[in-house]
Every structure is written in structure tokens, then in C-alpha cells.
């Protein structure tokens with residue numbers, strides 16, 4: 001672990017520190033993926049004590065690889081950090097702290113701030129004062145709409161984190177969604193669930209509530225040699241899933257079928273087996289029909305069982321974790337993992353079952 005957060009100056013000639021953002025609760029997935037793809041020299045999960053942020057120290061010659069990670073949204077190259085107070089004096093500290101760093105600005109810039117914790121100033125105040133420090137020091141112009149450089153000045157409790165934002169749009173946007181499902185999953189969560197399920201080349205992967213196809217398309221893009229089937233009861237969703245697969249360039253690697261996840265025997269061949277079932281279950285909130293959820297979860301888990309091997313894994317995203325756990329256990333499944341994540345402030349659960 002990097003030992004000191006207090007005003008450690010980051011990138012040297014040979015190493016670069018990146019603060020990357022993800023879904024709170026998936027920090028370990030970022031760490032695992034980064035370690036697999038990059039020679040990560042050090043890591044701080046929950047950087048600045050904030051969920052959804054991870055600090056990765058990487059060799060300079062491997063910086064490009066950070067952009068290939070599928071578990072992250074934004075990449076910020078760290079310039080440095082310093083302690084900051086929570087009262088109005090904090091703004092003076094931000095001015096002098098930002099002023100003291102060497103920041104390679106383009107001809108125009110913008111400051112963006114994300115603030116976590118309780119302070120007597122707002123993120124707008126931080127943007128204004130940090131922007132002023134940069135104008136005073138470098139004499140560059142502010143351009144809010146299309147700046148050459150985006151400077152991040154985040155305040156996390158008593159820590160000010162200064163960096164250069166390297167991503168303009170979130171890396172979760174993998175392809176243009178030709179069909180926008182009303183409850184489309186963030187592909188970062190889809191990727192994390194596939195990893196949690198332990199997907200590997202050669203697996204047969206089933207998403208029985210596939211909607212617009214996010215999980216199946218993510219699997220097709222991130223792994224090779226998978227057999228992929230998505231099922232959804234809505235013909236409109238299945239048509240949309242095909243359109244999305246086309247846009248993602250994986251149409252020939254996937255299969256989408258209209259069908260009922262409670263009666264999978266009607267759509268899947270009798271001897272077929274799924275190594276991994278990965279799915280974002282209906283939450284029953286949008287439809288306002290929470291009472292349909294218990295029988296739906298029960299009938300789905302009963303039906304899917306005949307398509308599982310002894311070693312199969314079932315990874316499900318739900319809002320109703322205790323309900324799912326009790327139904328699964330009653331039906332003889334083992335709950336082998338469970339964690340919560342925050343999706344736009346909503347606590348949802350990823351549960352891993354084995355038959």
C-alpha cells in the first residue's frame with residue numbers, strides 16, 4: 001500500500017498515479033482486473049476514503065493499458081494531494097495548494113470538483129477558487145464547454161485531490177445503444193458480475209432476464225470462445241438486444257430468444273447446460289408490482305436448475321437480497337457470495353449461488 005496520503009506528490013518519471021472511478025462496492029474488481037492486465041506497482045482501494053475510487057500506481061510505459069479496463073468509468077492522472085479544512089479557510093488552502101503544483105495546462109481549461117463530506121463551501125466554490133489559482137499562475141483561459149484540459153479538484157473529507165481528467169465520457173459507454181431498455185444495466189456492473197461468476201473461455205453463459213442484452217454483449221466483448229444466450233419475455237427487448245449486439249459488433253457471437261425465465265424448458269434444449277447464469281433480476285419497482293417478485297424468483301430458480309451442472313454458478317443482481325437468499329436456500333442452492341453496490345445511490349445486491 002502507498003503509505004502516505006498527505007501531500008504525496010505523485011507521478012515521477014517512471015511511474016504514474018491514476019485515480020480511477022467505479023461503482024461503489026466494486027473497488028476490488030478494479031484492483032483484480034488491473035493486476036491482471038497491467039503491472040500495477042501499488043493500489044489504494046477507496047482512495048480518500050471514498051467508495052468507487054481506486055488509486056493505481058503504474059509504470060509510465062503501461063499507462064495506455066489503464067484505458068482498456070472494463071471495470072472503470074473515469075481516469076484521473078493524479079497531480080498531488082494536500083490536507084484541507086472544512087471551514088471557509090479551506091478555500092484559501094485550496095487556492096495555495098493548487099497554485100503550488102506544476103499542472104500542464106492546455107490553452108484552455110475547466111476545473112471540475114466532486115466533494116464528499118461536510119464543508120462550509122460548495123463544489124462550485126472549489127471550482128471557482130481553484131480556477132482562479134490556475135488563471136493567476138498560468139494566465140490560461142477558462143472554457144467550460146470544450147476545454148483542452150479538465151483539471152479535477154476533488155475534496156474528500158479533509159483531503160484535496162488534484163489531477164488531470166483523462167476521460168471525456170465515461171468508459172461505461174462501450175457502443176451506441178440502438179435500443180435503450182428502460183432498466184438498462186451499467187456495463188461496468190455487467191462486467192463485474194461476469195467476473196464474480198468466474199466466467200472463462202469456453203463457458204456457456206445464460207442471462208434469462210436479458211432486457212436489451214447488456215450482460216450477454218459485455219461477455220461477448222470481454223471474453224472469447226463463449227456460448228451466449230439471452231432470454232427475455234418481451235419481444236421488444238429481444239429485438240432491441242439484437243440491435244445493440246449489432247452496434248457492439250458481436251451479433252454473430254450471441255443468441256437472443258423470446259421466452260419466460262420461469263419456463264426455460266420451453267426455450268432451451270433439454271440437454272443444454274449453462275456453466276454460468278448471470279442476470280439482473282426484475283426489481284418489481286417500476287411495474288409497482290412487488291408481490292409478483294417472490295413467485296417469480298421461486299419459479300425461475302426452480303426452472304433454471306435443470307440447466308445447471310454441479311459446478312455451475314448463478315450470479316444475480318437484486319434489490320431484494322434477503323428474499324432471494326431465503327428462496328434460494330429453501331430450494332437447496334448455496335449462497336456462496338454476496339455484496340452490495342451503490343447504483344445511483346440505490347443499494348443493490350450481487351449474489352453468487354451454486355446449485
Ligand SMILES: C[S@@+](CC[C@H](N)C(=O)[O-])C[C@H]1O[C@@H](n2cnc3c(N)ncnc32)[C@H](O)[C@@H]1O
Pocket residue numbers: 181183184185186208209210211212213214215231232233234237259260261262280281282283
Ligand atoms: C432489470 S431488466 C433487465 C435489464 C437488462 N439487464 C439490460 O441491461 O437491458 C429485467 C428484464 O426481465 C424481463 N422479464 C420480466 N419477467 C420475465 C420473465 N418471466 N421471463 C423473462 N424475462 C422477464 C423484463 O422484460 C426486463 O427486460
